[in-house]
Amino acid sequence: MTIVTIGLAEVNDEVNTRPRGCPRCGSTLLQGWGTVTKPVRDPQHQEVRVRRFHCCDCHHTFRHYPEGVGPADQSHRLQQLATICWVLGLSTRMVTGVLGAFGIQLCHMTVWRDVQALADSWSMPTPLQGVRVLGIDGFYASIQGKGTGMMVAVDLGTGNPVALARIDEKDRPALFAWLQLLKEELGVEVLVSDDFNSYSTAARRLELQHQICRFHYLRWVNRLLSTLQKKLDDEWNEPLDQVRQLLQDLPPDGGHRIYQLYRQVVPPPRIYNQPMHPLARLQKLLLRLSDNWSSYRLFLEEDDVPTTNNATERTIGRWRIRNRSARGFKTWPGLVNAFTLCNSPIV
Structure with missing residues (x-):
């Protein structure tokens, strides 16, 4: 059984020191x-x-x-x-x-x-040396009974949150402006996030290197490939297996090889008001993988870039554990204080 020891403040029943000076004028007399x-x-x-x-x-x-x-x-x-x-x-x-x-x-x-x-007494620290690799993610919280979009930024070198903003991740102008400010203040060079399209667009617009969380993209890509494999003819099993292997190995030319597979896919014309054909979905998937290939394998080229965005997820997870039994918050400062405290080293 694990035993956790919590260090609390010491309390003395007698005064053992003299004050350094008068709190009003500073005199030591x-x-x-x-x-x-x-x-x-x-x-x-x-x-x-x-x-x-x-x-x-x-x-x-x-x-x-x-x-x-x-x-x-x-x-x-x-x-x-x-x-x-x-x-x-x-x-x-x-x-x-x-x-x-x-x-x-x-x-x-x-x-x-x-x-x-x-x-x-404890605020989110601003790293003196800046933040080269920044993890970001969005979540929702309740303020005055209304769901509010939030964004958190985490220094992936230390795992500490450095910024919290009342921004919905779907609000691109606000998201881009916030990331631009963080880039200028912290010297951010690499952005780590999930594969939400707004993050990829922001990284390109702000000229940041981008690493997409490997756990996120492997999960949804493998699910989609399994779904398509059940709907397509057997002749497509080999190309689908090639895509899986490329995602596993992440070779430098993987984006080009996936693009060649993309050119081989010829879906039938889409019928209005009908679901997208499996071949059309496969074609769309291959093009997306080809475009984002460098963001899937950046961790292989940069030693300080993690494969996943788990540090940011843990930061949000600590907050969700606390928020699960809360009915919400009345004010934004109260929410910020609660979020800060859940991720502080003083508790």
């Missing part, structure tokens, strides 16, 4: 001004001793708290614990129920404020 007892909500401490100091320059009096304690009634440790419970899928009311079983009483809105406060 401070005079002790007594000690008071502060009730605190914490799994281990019920109260702590807080020291008060008086600034001899501006005459401001302030409190200096022990490690792990602030002005709030909760300790930092309890705030982290409540946030972790929420990230793991419990609703705010469920979190209050779990903590209440241990004698710690919290309001469900206090739990939500803890989530927001911890998310505000």
